[in-house]
Amino acid sequence: MDKSKLLDRVSGDREDRLLLAKVLDRAEQTRNRSIPTYTDFLSPQQQMLAVDLLRLAGIGETSYTVLGGYGGAERNILLFLPEWMEAADAQTQSPIRLLRASFRPEFHLTHRDFLGSLMGMGIVREKVGDILVGKEHCDLAVLDTVAEFLLQNWDSAGRAKLQVAAIEPVELQVPEAACEMIRDTVSSLRLDAVVSTGFKMARGKAVALIESGKVQVNWRECTKPDKLVEAETVVSARGLGKFELTEVGGVTRKGRISIVVKRYI
Template sequence: MDKKMILDRMARSGEERLLLARVLDKMEQAERRNVPAHTAFLSPQEQSAVQEVLKLAGGRGVFSGGYEGAERKVLACLPDWMEQYGGDDLRFLRCSFRKEDKLTHRDFLGSLMGMGVARETVGDILVEEGSCDLVVLDTVADFLIQSWASAGRTALRVREIAAAELIVPQVKVQEIRDTVMTLRLDAVAASGFSMSRGKAAELIASGRVQLNWQECTKGDRTVKAGDVITARGFGKFEIAEVGGMSRKGRTAILLRRYV
């Protein structure tokens, strides 16, 4: 299947078509030059779309975000002779600041955007008390080390660190045990986001809900253990377990909601 046919079949929007076209170009580059080629950082939603294209096009690719459990990742397209991606295009930075200054992810992202740094050149932003670790592309690392002096009014000290030095904040989750009449998306979303099923159905129909990082507007879509459900303005949760059925015909579920 040629490039145009793949894009016509897979792309759901003009923006996604451009993304997938760039990925196909990277795959072709790796094959033609016989050297690895990588994309910029991709969001989970973008990674999901790219995975489908990889399957369809038969490409060899590895996602890497610099550490296990990373959310934003690059796709490294590999030539036939290469078994693993070493992550040579990724670098790791630490921004130190006074603990009294309670900076957040938004503060750092806003500062980077204000400096003209493209979002796709920066991976995960890991904020702790008094420090923030980042995974970035090699192309912007030296600029940030030399030029990034503050976030808002807070002074920063930026230096490079090794991947093993990254401080990854512990993910906070709330476990929700519940029973539902059906494993439909609207029923499970209502449980996970603590709202009525009618409200969940409206949210889904409006296009604000994603199932495994892809927009889903069908409330009757069946979900299963391992699925991740997100909603703009409400966060995300994972279906950790699907249990047995009660005497009243309701199915037990265990959800892990990220807080």
Template sequence: MDKGALLDRLGAAGEERLALSRVLDRYEQSCRRGSGEATDFLTPQQRLRSQELLRLAGAGAGTYVCTGGYAEAERQVILFLPDWLEAEMAETISPIRCLRASFRAEKPLSHRDFLGSLMGMGVAREKVGDILVTAESADILVLDTVADFLLQSWESAGRTRLHLQEVERSCIHIPQASTEEVRDTVSSLRLDAVIAAGLRMSRGKAAELVSSGRVQVNWMECTKADKLLAEGDTVSARGFGKFRLAAVGGTTKKGRISVTLLRYV
């Protein structure tokens, strides 16, 4: 099946079609040259769609790995492996580098400050992975195609001066995610019922959010309020927040299901 037919089968259009086409180009290039090839950084949704596309293209599980520079990375690249390289050694040809931008603690900076500064320098978003901000520094995962430019040229974010250096990926500072534990019972594990508990709203309002296309389950848009969730699923509602279904417990005497949710704050 040719590239166009594969993209049509996946129902890809617009910007998504262009992004998926580039992924397929990298895969075909790797197969043709027998070389390691990497995509740009992909969002979780793009990554899942790309994996679906690669399955349709006949790419086996051992032909590529997904990596973002550290275990819990949200934005990741797909790294296509040459025949001679085992998956366990994929990081040896990874194009990801980590830059640490240090700043004075009395001038706190946010993720938005760093991303805005990078975009202002003309660095495309897909060349930048996760931006991990702590009290006095930020670790920024970038592709090697822009790393040296940033090391030489990136001096500030807004009015705050930065001290930039490259660090080993094994030394990345990962900030602790801020979450609130919510324990509740739900009538079922339907998406609308769990959203109502996780985001503290009526079930009717939750159903409206789902039908309006503002809800993602595991980074994929979902418009079916009756979708059944499973332990470990992550749900986000644009403009309302995000939570993870951390645990599903037993059933109460009234037939309701106990759940533990971790809501990101």
């Protein structure tokens, strides 16, 4: 299957198509020149699309590794490995640098403050991985192409002054995600029923939201309200955030299914 047909099979819009074309170019560069190459940071949805594309192109999962700067990262790069390179050696070829931006705690900076500051400096989102904000500092993963620039020039976010330094992976601090646990019963494990619980909305609104194409199940778009979901499924919706169906319990006397949802806030 040629490149254009591959992209037609996977990409949903022009922006996705351009990104996936770059992913395929990196994979071909590694194969043709026998050198390691890597993508920019990809969102979870973009990662899923990239994996689908590579599978269709006959590029197996042993041909690349996923790196985000730490285990469990949400935003990651794909590092393509030439045949002479072992997966265990991937870290030595990683282009990811970890930075810490320290600030005075009374400023109460947020993820939006840091992202806005970076964008204001001309740093595009694709060059930055996860942004982990604590009470007195923000740890973040960036590509080495922008790391030195940030170390030398990044001095403020919002109204706060920053002290920026490089850190090692063992120094990285991942804050605990803010979330709420929701216990409920549903008539079935249909997506619309679970979305109604997870986003606290009427069932009819959940159906409309799903059919509009704004809902993703495990980072893949789903427009079918009757899709059945199971425990450990992650559901996200544009503008509403995400939740995880963490537990599916037994059936109540009234024939309803007990569930537990972890909603990230």
